[in-house]
Amino acid sequence: PDDGGEDGSEALDTLRLILSELPLLAEDTDVAAALRQADPRRFVTLQRLCDAYNRRLRALRSTLDPEEFNKLVPRRASVPHLKHIVSLAYNRAVEDPDVLNRYEAFSPEVYGETSFELINHMLEHVKFSPDDTFIDLGSGVGQVVVQVAAATQVKRCIGIEKADIPARYAAELSVQFKRWMAFFGKEYQPFELRHDDFLADNYRELIANCTVIFVNNFAFGPRVDHDLKERFAQLKEGARIVSSKVFCPLNFRITDRNLSDIGSILTVEELDPLESAVSWTNTPFSYYLHVVDYKQLEHYFASLKNPELKKQQAAATGAAGL
């Protein structure tokens, strides 16, 4: 079913991706020959490739036993295949990219070339487990959410988007993504893209129960960042926040004056800016991984009960105070 693009290039890209995952098909002489002659501008060459592909598949289905045959096709999409699926879905969900905020970091229409790779890097650095609940605060058209749902085993993926236009496109992206994943027979985790304001009170509990939070807060004002810190104060031990701007100083040290700052329960590290594939503006983006860790606060209070440590603490506070 191909209702996008003026020539057969999307269909040919699709076949190339599938064949890259199925050597038993790609190595068949007829398929390999047809692939070499395939020309997206000449329908008959694509038809020949599909015929060779289908012939080979039928032959395999009749020679291999069902269990072996089913093992042929991986249940999860490979990274390049997922990138292709996200762009297939996006191209059909967003009929007019111009109405989206074009110059925002990770603006949706350049998502494929830039943020997909970066998020993929992120997924290697920030390990996701089946116990995690993932949320993208301000999820736009929802590409990050569907990418995480297809690339990890998280229990649940949530995106919250406030603006009407990206939220409407996100609803369509969700439909297209599910359609293409079904078409390719690929699995993904449960996900939901909501049209709402993540600062609305009814999201306090939802955010507090998330364990991996992505927030591209680079352009957020102090008010939104402040309101987010209030939500993050309810997070559980071990919860992780990955953001494009820090929520507390990298060298934060607890003193009796900054006890209530969010930094007292977070350890923060800057992720290697060189990792970011999005250097299209030639300025390496930095990302920050914050982990919720109540032990620092517990240690601080324990030290107040111990006169020796208390003296050290006072000295540290004094130094910090200078």
Ligand SMILES: CC(=O)NCCCCNc1ncnc2c1ncn2[C@@H]1O[C@H](CN(CCCNC(=O)Nc2ccc(C(C)(C)C)cc2)C(C)C)[C@@H](O)[C@H]1O
């Ligand atoms: C005036 C004012 O600020 N009013 C109140 C503020 C409202 C705050 N509440 C919001 N609620 C819901 N959505 C809101 C609200 N604020 C704004 N957005 C939306 O965020 C979208 C933009 N999104 C990006 C959308 C695509 N998703 C991503 O790029 N995700 C992502 C996340 C993390 C990363 C890393 C890990 C690298 C840090 C990379 C990418 C970011 C920049 C915030 C826009 O569509 C906004 O409409």
